[in-house]
Amino acid sequence: MDTPYIIEMLHITKRFPGIIANDDVTLQLKRGEIHALLGENGAGKSTLMSVLFGLYQAEEGEIHMNGKKVEINDPNDANALGIGMVHQHFKLVECFSVLDNIILGVESTKGGFLQKDEARKKVMALSEKYGLHVDPDAKIEDITVGMQQRTEILKMLYRENDILIFDEPTAVLTPQEIKELMQIMKNLAAEGKSILFISHKLAEIMEVADRCSVLRKGKYIGTVETKNTTMEELSAMMVGRNVNFHVDKKPSEPGKPVLEVKNMTVASKVHKNNAVKNVSLTVRAGEIVCLAGIDGNGQTEFVYGLTGLEPLVSGTITLCGEDITKAKIRERSLKGMSHIPEDRHKHGLVLDYSLEDNLVLQRYFEPEFTNKAGFLRRDNIRSYADRLIEEYDIRSGQGPITKARAMSGGNQQKAIIAREIDKKPELLVAVQPTRGLDVGAIEGVHKSLIEQRDAGKAVLLVSLELDEVMDVPDRILVMYEGEIVGELDPKATTQEELGLYMAGAKRDEVKA
């Protein structure tokens, strides 16, 4: 035990077909520290953690524990070594209680029957000790995301794990819940647990971590003590250049209303309540309105209702003065609605189609691309694709014939944005348009949205990223549990105030 490091990942290299996800990466975790792993999307953070957790095997490199080499071939090995992980998307059984989820896989039994009393005592003791408040009998599907996360943490503690991996734990939390989590992490470290904390949010890292290792494009850049560094230095390490955090834009000049939604109610797919309750809002020409809120508060369903992917329970939608409540998706699109979908793989692209075929996905039926006999006009599709690729700087291996699947996430997103903007919409619905993009690409997307606004179009932005919510729109509407609970002016509000609305702690009566 002469090493201060509990876990050392030495010279790890992990390849996937066509890409080196980790290239000679070294990461050393000290006993009892909170160690942040920082990097852009696609930098290889999750891959590295998956190697440590036994989900992937590295081609090169060694993992040492307390100075001795160990083999981790699957998550069971990792568990046996005391390594636990809270995944970005929780691994919980929705219809089980909190307690059942915690003991799942390590149930103590007597004669084949579950012995839950002892487990309950242990869970309650742990919950007390670290300030992890949960209701052990509540079902997962009924509790908040924050409590689900605490369940995941208790799961690790119940298994007596000493090395805890948190994969982007704050992405789904409110600012208040984030604070709570930070405190929990500090408590855990104080009790001797060692924590690896994956994030690309600099402020959180500065607040909670002792040290921070930075990855960029699969390569190890360096490790710094957070008390000796600044956010600017970290971000420069992360992206390899200085980044302009601020979005430049002129004041907006709103014109006449383009979109008017009145009393929209949309049913939920997952529970019996309505996901969107009686929502009314207006978006005018020349303004960006942001629908903010924590994931799962009805924004997705609102967009589905608005774009026609799901039927409304009640309410009306008016686009440029025309009632489109009952219009089909195609009609809405032809009447001037463009939709950058939340999930580009689920809705935005046909991944096995070429880039050019994806670029005409909303227009293939127009006479420009289909002749009277119903045959596609391939030449026109190609020249159209070439123009969009040039104009929107969409990069890919083989140009228009590249399969969408083979393109990077950022360029896939650029293709969708190009397609949706180029059809000259009156209303652009952009749902989390920067999700999964790196800092450089985010700048570009924000610029496109503001260009649309300046060209007199109406933009409805739905976002979960606080920075984006504060910087891009001209008005913020906060959604909480399916209702709009506040309208804020981004210039006059603070992240703290926004957080209170998002968490449902504060609400106004909003007239749209």
Next chain:
Amino acid sequence: MKKLLKNDGFQSLLASLICILLGLLIGYIVLLFINPAGAWEAITTVIKNFLTYNRKDSQLKYLGNTLVKTAPLLMCSLSILFSYKVGLFNIGAAGQYCIGIACSLYCALALKLPWWVCALAAMAGGAVAGSISGLLKSYCNVNEVISGIMLNWIILYLTNMLLNGVKESASPYTKEVAGTSAASVLPTLGLGKLLSDNKYVGLSIPLAILLAVAIWIILEKTKFGYELRATGGNKNAAKYAGMAEKRNIIVTLAISGALAGLGAAMLYLTSYEQWNCSSSSVPGMGFNGIAAAFLGGLNPIGAILSSFFIQHITAGGAYVDKKLYCAQISDLISSFIIYLCGFVFFMKLMMNKRLAKREEAAARKALAEKESKGGEVK
């Protein structure tokens, strides 16, 4: 060479050939276990099929018989691959084929209608069967595999019932079309003359090939095909883009059904086969269509070749020496090969993985060389 290896079409072809060889190899090993003495002869007989005959005119005649059964197999494989492109697994093709038999034979034997009416009736029957699965899938979210399998059984017994009225009195088989209603026999177009006067050869073969080409054009070149493939590739994206994805599913299965139904008419209206009215399972043709579709790399043009090959070895199996092996051996051998045919895409995946690995190794080597040459490390 490297470029050729990366070409999608070439990969499919290579993967298909590997699967065929593996199938033959396993078939050979099984024959060795059963009776080593005749194994080599038996496996070569399977591959030779009509070439086992010494006389040229016999060879041609039996080539004709293989072709006659290739046409319906090709139609079934087109039926499978057409739905597969839209993300549907049309296992109901077997039943759609069966209803095609019922409609065409009933129209021919009971109503004595001209051949083209019988063929259209078969297509209509298949289309109805297909659209039932389609409607259930679109509006009730019933998996097309489940509804397809259920319909296969329903259709089988309906067919037995319907054709019971037009069977021979002394046997369970239906009357011969040629002897009952000459107008209902598919035109031969004089093609039989080329193959030692094989009277079964005719319109079905060129028509099936023509349809394969037509299916390819529809899928690859038209707006309709673009929509269908988009629905198959990602039905959420299709919906998002305003395509009528529910309608497309129904239309697709209806077309698939019509193709399978027409396949049945192509065989039964030649009088080559009669329906056994006490059949206890649907004909294997629809299921073999699955193998043919996959062996052909899910490409209509590939399906022409794969259908011929599968029919070729199935027919070849019949010539295996029955003194050394039991009667079922021919079916067993061809099933091994057909089974292996399903692995074409697995083979392709393996080949691509190997290629990617090799390329990466080469790239790393090149990089290492560059660095060792004293170039600047970035």
